Amino acid sequence: RTEDSDDSDADEAPQEQAGAPPDTVTVLVGTWNLGGRACPAIDLTEFLPVDAFDMYVIGTQECEGTPGLSMSSARPRWEAKMQATLGPGYVVVGKHGLGTTHLACYVRSCLRERVTDVRVGHVITGLGRIVTNKGGVGLSLRFGCTSLAFVTAHFAAHPEKIKERNADFHRINAGLAPLLCPPSGDKGRNGAGGGGGGAGGGGEGGG
Numbered sequence: 493r494t495e496d497s498d499d500s501d502a503d504e505a506p507q508e509q510a511g512a513p514p515d516t517v518t519v520l521v522g523t524w525n526l527g528g529r530a531c532p533a534i535d536l537t538e539f540l541p542v543d544a545f546d547m548y549v550i551g552t553q554e555c556e557g558t559p560g561l562s563m564s565s566a567r568p569r570w571e572a573k574m575q576a577t578l579g580p581g582y583v584v585v586g587k588h589g590l591g592t593t594h595l596a597c598y599v600r601s602c603l604r605e606r607v608t609d610v611r612v613g614h615v616i617t618g619l620g621r622i623v624t625n626k627g628g629v630g631l632s633l634r635f636g637c638t639s640l641a642f643v644t645a646h647f648a649a650h651p652e653k654i655k656e657r658n659a660d661f662h663r664i665n666a667g668l669a670p671l672l673c674p675p676s677g678d679k680g681r682n683g684a685g686g687g688g689g690g691a692g693g694g695g696e697g698g699g
Contacts, residue, residue, distance in 0.1 A: 515636035520545040525553040531569040536577040548598045551644025586631045588612035595629040595644045609634045613671030617660040628664035632672035641672050
């Protein structure tokens, strides 16, 4: 199953005027494996240069807690840390988590109305496609008339696992595609289901 993010409250992207220039947006995409450590107390401005981009999309893996278990207690602290770093000029437009893997998107407040059709989903690749220590988390949105999709993933470690990592990449890619990129005829608030075992979506939004 899948649902678009809770805060994607507009049904359609605004129509561009004829002859208008294409949408332009600057995006910082970052990823950070915290190795099971707690939400860092350090200044994040080196990682998240404030007011330098219109949109920040940040993926984290192993953020506090035991891999395979929920990071529900750590997730709000990490989100609050990123929000405090970026400041009141940015709002979260979508977020989603799988175990200790997390993905969040922040956009300038003045551009919030340009963001529509936010969708989130995940694919589990852990043991038996049940254990959530490995897998991928995705988020897609429309900025004006431009579609964007982002994925963060946590794969099996060590060189001898390359075949497993490659297989999991293809499984995540195939599982997230129908969740984040439904058929063009789908105008509803719910994305297309699919992706096989271990795939799913859930609405988490803010702002």
